[in-house]
Amino acid sequence: MGAFKLGKMTISGLFKQPETVQYPVQTKTPPTGLKGHVTNDVTQCILCGICQKRCPCGAIEVSKPNRTWSINRFRCVQCGSCVRECPKSCLIMEPTYAPCSTAKHVDVFEVPEHHKSEDVIKTSE
Amino acid sequence: MGKATIIPFGPQHPVLPEPLHLDLVVEDEKVVEAIPQIGFVHRGLEKLVETRDYNQFIYVAERICGICAFGHSYGYAETVERLMGVEVPERAQYLRVIWHELSRVHSHILWLGLAADAFGYESLFMHCWRLRERVLDIFEKTTGGRVIFSVVKVGGVVRDIDAAQLAEIIRVLEGIKQDYKQIMDAFLKDSSVMNRTVGVGYLSFEDATNLSMVGPFARASNVPYDVRSLGIGAYGSLSDFEPIVDAQGDCYARMKVRALEVLQSIDIIEEMIARIPSGDIAVAVKGSPADGAEAACVVEQPRGECYYYARGNGSKNLERMRMRTPTSQNLAGMVKALEGCDLADVNMVILTIDPCISCTER
Numbered sequence: 323m324g325a326f327k328l329g330k331m332t333i334s335g336l337f338k339q340p341e342t343v344q345y346p347v348q349t350k351t352p353p354t355g356l357k358g359h360v361t362n363d364v365t366q367c368i369l370c371g372i373c374q375k376r377c378p379c380g381a382i383e384v385s386k387p388n389r390t391w392s393i394n395r396f397r398c399v400q401c402g403s404c405v406r407e408c409p410k411s412c413l414i415m416e417p418t419y420a421p422c423s424t425a426k427h428v429d430v431f432e433v434p435e436h437h438k439s440e441d442v443i444k445t446s447e
Numbered sequence: 448m449g450k451a452t453i454i455p456f457g458p459q460h461p462v463l464p465e466p467l468h469l470d471l472v473v474e475d476e477k478v479v480e481a482i483p484q485i486g487f488v489h490r491g492l493e494k495l496v497e498t499r500d501y502n503q504f505i506y507v508a509e510r511i512c513g514i515c516a517f518g519h520s521y522g523y524a525e526t527v528e529r530l531m532g533v534e535v536p537e538r539a540q541y542l543r544v545i546w547h548e549l550s551r552v553h554s555h556i557l558w559l560g561l562a563a564d565a566f567g568y569e570s571l572f573m574h575c576w577r578l579r580e581r582v583l584d585i586f587e588k589t590t591g592g593r594v595i596f597s598v599v600k601v602g603g604v605v606r607d608i609d610a611a612q613l614a615e616i617i618r619v620l621e622g623i624k625q626d627y628k629q630i631m632d633a634f635l636k637d638s639s640v641m642n643r644t645v646g647v648g649y650l651s652f653e654d655a656t657n658l659s660m661v662g663p664f665a666r667a668s669n670v671p672y673d674v675r676s677l678g679i680g681a682y683g684s685l686s687d688f689e690p691i692v693d694a695q696g697d698c699y700a701r702m703k704v705r706a707l708e709v710l711q712s713i714d715i716i717e718e719m720i721a722r723i724p725s726g727d728i729a730v731a732v733k734g735s736p737a738d739g740a741e742a743a744c745v746v747e748q749p750r751g752e753c754y755y756y757a758r759g760n761g762s763k764n765l766e767r768m769r770m771r772t773p774t775s776q777n778l779a780g781m782v783k784a785l786e787g788c789d790l791a792d793v794n795m796v797i798l799t800i801d802p803c804i805s806c807t808e809r
Binding site for chain 1: 499
C-alpha cells in the first residue's frame with residue numbers, strides 16, 4: 323500500500339529514448355515477411371486460377387480469355403493463401419502496405435502471351 | 448429507501464470498448480438490478496461455414512475478435528483436426544502455444560491499461576500499452592501481422608519461428624518482465640488503485656460455480672478451473688501448471704489474477720522455447736470431414752474457456768460450426784456482481800469481467 327508507485331518509471335522515462343517514431347518523417351523498416359500487399363510477377367503467371375479458388379474472400383479474378391489477373395485490394399485480407407498455393411511462385415507478398423486509395427478500384431495485371439515480355443502493364447479501372 | 452430509477456448504460460459509453468447495453472435499476476445510487484442487452488455487433492459469422500470451405504473458414508474464425516484472434520483460429524483448427532483425425536506435428540503444437548500465450552500477455556496488458564484508464568490513471572494506461580506494443584512487434588516479426596496473424600491452418604502452422612527469432616522473443620520478454628513488475632506494483636500496491644477496486648463487485652465462490660463462470664473472473668472467486676491444466680496440445684508437456692486463483696472475489700482480485708497470469712504466460716513461453724522440438728510444422732490434410740462426424744474442443748482464451756463444436760456433412764463445407772465464448776458465460780456473473788454496487792463503480796465491475804461482445808455475438 324502506498325502512493326506514487328509508478329513514480330520511478332515515469333521519471334526515468336524522461337531520460338530515455340522515445341519508444342515511438344515521428345511518423346511520417348521517420349518510418350520503421352518493415353520486418354521481412356510482413357503481410358503488406360500481394361503482387362503478381364506476370365512473366366511467370368500461367369493463369370491457372372488456383373489463387374482464385376483458394377481466396378477466402380473472392381478478391382482475385384483470373385481471366386484466361388482476356389489474359390488478365392486482377393485483385394480487389396478492398397476485399398483482400400492478406401491471408402497469404404494465394405501466395406502459398408501458387409504453383410509457379412509468381413505471387414509475392416510484398417512487405418509494404420498498399421497506398422491509400424481515394425476511390426474503389428481493382429488492380430488489373432495483364433499477363434503477356436508467351437512470357438517473354440518484361441513489361442508489366444498495370445491499369446486501374 | 449428511495450424510488451427505483453432505471454438508468455440506461457451503453458451501448459456507447461467511454462468505459463466500454465464494445466457495445467453492451469445495461470438497464471441499471473438504481474435506488475439511492477445503489478444498483479439493485481442490472482438487465483443486460485446485447486445484439487449490436489452480430490455479424491453472422493457462424494453461418495459463413497456454409498459458403499466457405501473448412502480451410503477458408505479459419506480466416507473467418509480469427510476475425511471473430513481482434514484480441515483473441517489467434518485463440519479462435521487455434522481453437523477452430525484444433526476442432527477440425529479432431530473432426531478429421533489429423534495428427535499435428537509436435538513443433539506446430541509448441542508454436543501454437545507460444546503464439547497463444549503471447550496473445551494472452553498482450554490481451555492482459557491491454558486490459559490492465561483499459562482498467563487504469565477506467566479509474567482515471569492515464570499514465571499507468573500509457574505505460575501498459577507501451578509494453579504491449581513490444582509484444583505486437585514480436586507478432587509482426589514472427590507472423591507478418593500485428594492483430595490478425597493468419598498463421599494457423601488445419602494440419603499445423605504456415606510459418607516457423609527460427610532459433611534466432613526465438614532467442615529474440617526471450618530477450619524481449621525479459622525486458623518486458625522488468626518493466627512489467629513495476630507496473631504490477633502500481634496495480635497491486637498503489638492506494639489510488641486499491642481505493643477503487645478492493646471490495647467492489649464481489650462474487651462469491653458459490654455464485655461463481657452456480658453460474659458457471661470461466662476464466663480469470665472465476666479464478667478470482669477461488670474457482671481453480673483453467674483449460675490449460677487439462678494438458679491439451681503442447682500444454683501437456685509443461686513441467687508444472689497451477690491455475691492462479693484468489694479468494695477475494697472482488698475487482699481487485701480479478702485484476703490481481705490477470706496481472707499474475709502475465710508472468711505465468713511469460714514463464715510458459717520461456718519453457719516452450721527451451722523445449723521446442725525440431726521437425727515439420729504442418730501435415731497435408733486431404734479430403735473432407737465425414738458426414739455426421741462431430742468434434743468438440745476447449746481452449747483457454749485470455750477471457751476464459753471457449754468451447755468449439757463442429758459437424759461435417761461429407762463436403763468441404765462444415766454442416767455446423769458453433770462456439771461458446773467466455774463472455775457469454777460471464778455476463779450472468781457480471782449481473783450478479785453488479786447487484787448492490789454503487790453506480791460509480793459500475794464501470795469497474797463491467798470492465799473487470801473483460802467483456803468481449805464481438806466474440807459473444809459473432
